Amino acid sequence: MENRNNITEFILLGLSQKKEFEVLRFLLFLLCYIAILIGNLLVMISINCSQLINQPMYFFLSYLSLSDLCYTSTVTPKLITDLPAVKKTISYNGCMTQLFTMHFFGGIEVFILTGMAYDHYVAIWKPLRYTVIMTRQKCGIMTAASCAEGFLYSFGQFLLAVFLPYCGPNEIDHYFCDVYPLLKLACIDTSRICLLIFVTSGLMGLVTFVVLLISYAVILYTVRSYCVENCRKALSTCSSHVTVVVLFFAPLFFIYIGPATTLPEDKVLALSYTIIAPMLNPLIYTLRNMEMKNAIKKLCSSFNFPWDKVRE
Template structure:
């Protein structure tokens, strides 16, 4: 009966990135620029694809949706992080915290499936060029995007299904600059070890399986273009290489974090926390390298 009398916390305290004044100024300038570049760059891609008839192809349709998700992923926590950098007391309401968790898993889940869809598009274009137009039809492209958002929504709902009913009645300090689910459930008044293992294992398995699917598609493409030396094959190899670098940067830290979540030594725990903070900081901007390649493609296309 005592557990039932606990009152739920109304807000969480975020520790942020650093307490150093010099680093605060550095992070404020850096992430403000990153955020503005991310939003402006993705808006440019969306408008370019929308108003350029020769870019109305499956690849650029999927790319424009990726840019939309990137803008959403950049905006769910970054603006508050920038505003809170100089704040002495960084807080977020319980509802705001749950919202951040919801949107983080929604957008990351959607982006994972969309990345797989884009690799499927490139695989068909390179391996089965004669069947590309029939396979990657307009209905197929729309279906892939709808499937991406559906999977993202189902993923975030499974993560939140149990979290909403957990009793948060004690500690309310989150060791991050936004609400990260593994850190938040540690603040509950009950033992969440089994629940934490379930959430971590499901997210880790999704990331691992998705990465293996993407890796398989890229290997298939590389095998297909291995014996070709044409400029088209060279361009395909360059595009796939850029995509694979982005995918590795996206999935690598995620797999590392979830596989090593239950570590035994203090040194490993500290390392995991630092890697997680770094991944959380870079996640909204992880496609910056790909965007440079994309702008080159768009610039060359607009010349015609």
């Protein structure tokens, strides 16, 4: 990756310039990252080591956990290691790599969530043809398409940032490298680039929003004819997905589809989709899901822990 300007590294200003609570923030984010690793790995292993992997819903959930894990790992470890550091720097190549990978895994997550909405739509709208429509091959194609679409989106964002001239200053008012903070450091007028980012992000957001809206409009229309018990079960399954979508999409819409500016509040909102959502997703999908609970219990029971022998 060739750097054609005089900037070789960037300084990340982080979440806040106040030093009083850095130790507390370090411990908090470290615990959050450990929870993200344990929660998402547990979901992935439990699904892949059980018959749940043969069901489309859990097939997508496994890949959602993987994308969550990869997505947060592009940002959170750097945030944690930077907190106790005196000078929070990132190389030019490291910054561009972080920008690409973050948008790549974030894009995959957006499209997988959309695929999960389609899965719920088919399950409720056409239950008799569900197994015919949602075959393992089709689920694999949808997942591969999510990866391809995520790559194309992130590559576009990467190209917009990598060819900009950065002449100084080199301070990024964020805790990771993102497009809008980098545009503020460019030596040229970036108004057209901001418009292009708005259009591309807006188009992706609009398409996914329309798919989600149509899916759940059909679902709500269909469950009206269900008995109370089946209606409650169907809505309970969909409510987990809706909660995850809101946690992930809401701050993204505010930051990337709003005005092309960077606000102090953006850093706080970014915590929602880089740390909070990946941490809560395993809990949201397991707390009210008996199949996931049983899969996790079965996985845990397969290990012979020392305290199990003591109890016996």
